[in-house]
Amino acid sequence: MYNWDAMKEFLRKLVRAETTAEKGELAAAQIISAEFGRSGVDCRIDSWDQTRANVVGHVKSDGGRSALLFVCHLDVVGPGEAKWEYPPFEAVECDGRVCGRGSADMKGGIAAAVTAISQIVDSGTKLQGDIIFVAAAGEETDSCGAKRFLRDCDWMPELAGVVIPEPTDFEIVTAHRGMLWLNITTKGKAAHGSTPELGVNAIASMKSILDELEDYKIAFEPHELLGQCSMSINKIAGGKAFNVVPDECSMGIDIRTLPAQDHQAIIADFERIFAKLRSGNPQFDAEISVFREVEALETDCSSGFVEDFCAAVGISRTRAVGFTTDAPHFASLGPVVIFGPGKSELCHKPDEYIDIADVAKAVEYYKAIVLKFLG
Numbered sequence: 382m383y384n385w386d387a388m389k390e391f392l393r394k395l396v397r398a399e400t401t402a403e404k405g406e407l408a409a410a411q412i413i414s415a416e417f418g419r420s421g422v423d424c425r426i427d428s429w430d431q432t433r434a435n436v437v438g439h440v441k442s443d444g445g446r447s448a449l450l451f452v453c454h455l456d457v458v459g460p461g462e463a464k465w466e467y468p469p470f471e472a473v474e475c476d477g478r479v480c481g482r483g484s485a486d487m488k489g490g491i492a493a494a495v496t497a498i499s500q501i502v503d504s505g506t507k508l509q510g511d512i513i514f515v516a517a518a519g520e521e522t523d524s525c526g527a528k529r530f531l532r533d534c535d536w537m538p539e540l541a542g543v544v545i546p547e548p549t550d551f552e553i554v555t556a557h558r559g560m561l562w563l564n565i566t567t568k569g570k571a572a573h574g575s576t577p578e579l580g581v582n583a584i585a586s587m588k589s590i591l592d593e594l595e596d597y598k599i600a601f602e603p604h605e606l607l608g609q610c611s612m613s614i615n616k617i618a619g620g621k622a623f624n625v626v627p628d629e630c631s632m633g634i635d636i637r638t639l640p641a642q643d644h645q646a647i648i649a650d651f652e653r654i655f656a657k658l659r660s661g662n663p664q665f666d667a668e669i670s671v672f673r674e675v676e677a678l679e680t681d682c683s684s685g686f687v688e689d690f691c692a693a694v695g696i697s698r699t700r701a702v703g704f705t706t707d708a709p710h711f712a713s714l715g716p717v718v719i720f721g722p723g724k725s726e727l728c729h730k731p732d733e734y735i736d737i738a739d740v741a742k743a744v745e746y747y748k749a750i751v752l753k754f755l756g
Contacts, residue, residue: 465731494743
């Protein structure tokens with residue numbers, strides 16, 4: 382009989398690790414490495430910049446079957462300014478839940494996957510394919526950990542598929558929208574506020590872009606599962622003082638894209654808007670850069686991997702979601718399925734929590750998945 386209290390304490394340690402962008406992921410990577418070490422699982426930490434880290438576990442086999450890759454992320458978003466019922470990084474246990482930032486997104490999934498792999502190893506079950514586990518840095522910001530892992534993954538055997546234990550409340554997700562974060566900067570000329578005619582106001586230039594965007598619609602064909610793409614202007618900053626004409630203004634745009642969309646074509650649309658404004662105003666100056674880019678995910682629901690995955694967990698339907706994960710980065714390695722404990726609507730909000738019973742349930746699901754593909 383497995384000691385579920387040990388799994389719960391492992392989860393609480395992960396939450397207490399406080400893996401925000403400011404503090405990095407190394408502490409959580411060390412906790413996972415120690416947990417795998419108790420079962421003799423080969424595990425290595427790849428660390429950089431003092432606090433950043435990926436951790437990779439590898440259970441080797443005789444290689445008779447293709448391997449299975451579990452991909453998690455170590456980082457969490459900050460707790461925000463809103464008041465929490467319990468401190469966000471104390472991992473308080475209450476009413477059968479572990480409360481805290483990252484409990485659902487996605488340290489509950491990490492705890493379940495690591496526990497499932499450790500239980501299979503401890504049981505002495507002979508596997509016909511390798512299990513590979515990676516928990517990466519930076520999923521919430523720039524996917525730096527996933528990209529770093531993929532730059533040096535030639536050592537991996539052929540994969541049957543990829544499992545991402547993000548919080549889906551045990552729904553099988555095979556598609557999600559992509560992400561294109563654009564940063565637009567307008568340049569002007571500083572002048573004293575009393576003589577604005579001697580300067581070029583970068584905020585006024587940004588306003589002309591905003592006026593153009595009122596009528597701009599991204600070209601797309603609606604997707605059967607994902608519906609429409611979206612665009613939201615979510616950040617704007619400019620000006621340094623009341624009495625200085627601003628010489629720079631910046632704007633952040635969040636675009637969520639569909640599988641068939643070309644990100645470069647969207648960027649080209651913005652360049653055409655700039656050219657139009659420049660032709661009418663020689664003082665207009667703007668540039669665009671990509672802050673973050675992730676392609677959309679679309680795994681073939683009729684593939685053998687998805688059908689076998691559904692059979693392993695006893696769930697027949699798959700679905701699509703609007704949020705974005707690291708999954709598209711791994712799609713070149715094999716079919717990807719997102720499936721895990723926790724409710725996605727709790728992510729990035731105050732009073733995030735995960736039900737301990739759901740983490741234990743996920744352990745059983747992940748063991749069933751491993752045995753289906755590798756047993």
